Amino acid sequence: MENIKSKPLSITFRINEIKLLHFETTQRVNEIHSPLSTDCYEFRIDLKTESSELNKTFSNLLKITLFEKQSDDIKVELAKLQTLIVFEINNFNEIIKKQNNKIQVPNQLISLTAGISISTARGMLVLNLKDTNISNAVIPIIKPQLFVPKKKKK
Numbered sequence: 001m002e003n004i005k006s007k008p009l010s011i012t013f014r015i016n017e018i019k020l021l022h023f024e025t026t027q028r029v030n031e032i033h034s035p036l037s038t039d040c041y042e043f044r045i046d047l048k049t050e051s052s053e054l055n056k057t058f059s060n061l062l063k064i065t066l067f068e069k070q071s072d073d074i075k076v077e078l079a080k081l082q083t084l085i086v087f088e089i090n091n092f093n094e095i096i097k098k099q100n101n102k103i104q105v106p107n108q109l110i111s112l113t114a115g116i117s118i119s120t121a122r123g124m125l126v127l128n129l130k131d132t133n134i135s136n137a138v139i140p141i142i143k144p145q146l147f148v149p150k151k152k153k154k
Contacts, residue, residue, distance in 0.1 A: 008108065009109070014090075015085060015116070023079070023128045024079065025129075026076075026079065029133070035133050041078075045064050047117070049113075053098070058089055058105070060113050062084075064081045064083075066125070078137070096109070111145045111148055114147040
């Protein structure tokens with residue numbers, strides 16, 4: 001899938017499906033006996049997108065790994081969360097184009113859906129960590145444009 005820059009688009013869509021695919025904490029979470037300082041947390045967020053012309057959908061698979069940052073060099077994994085959000089794009093054929101057998105997805109769609117997906121995952125993580133000593137680990141506010149793939153240099 002290729003991302004494309006374009007003029008602002010009018011995207012008509014709705015959330016079709018939200019799934020928590022996986023959540024787990026590591027043994028380290030059980031060893032923490034008092035809340036950590038919020039600046040001890042570090043998040044790795046991976047986003048994979050997929051589109052289905054047949055279903056007129058655009059999906060975000062989000063994998064979030066939470067670490068305890070013990071030093072600049074030492075990071076201990078605390079939890080993993082994986083979510084899937086499927087968006088139904090009413091005007092799919094106007095928004096997602098196929099050219100030379102490559103699907104072209106506008107940057108605007110990627111950043112818009114990434115923002116929604118991250119916000120949804122933030123809530124899921126808070127709910128899943130609520131009875132732990134790391135319940136204050138909240139995914140920070142992130143510019144969704146960071147998830148727009150960089151153009152490859154030729």
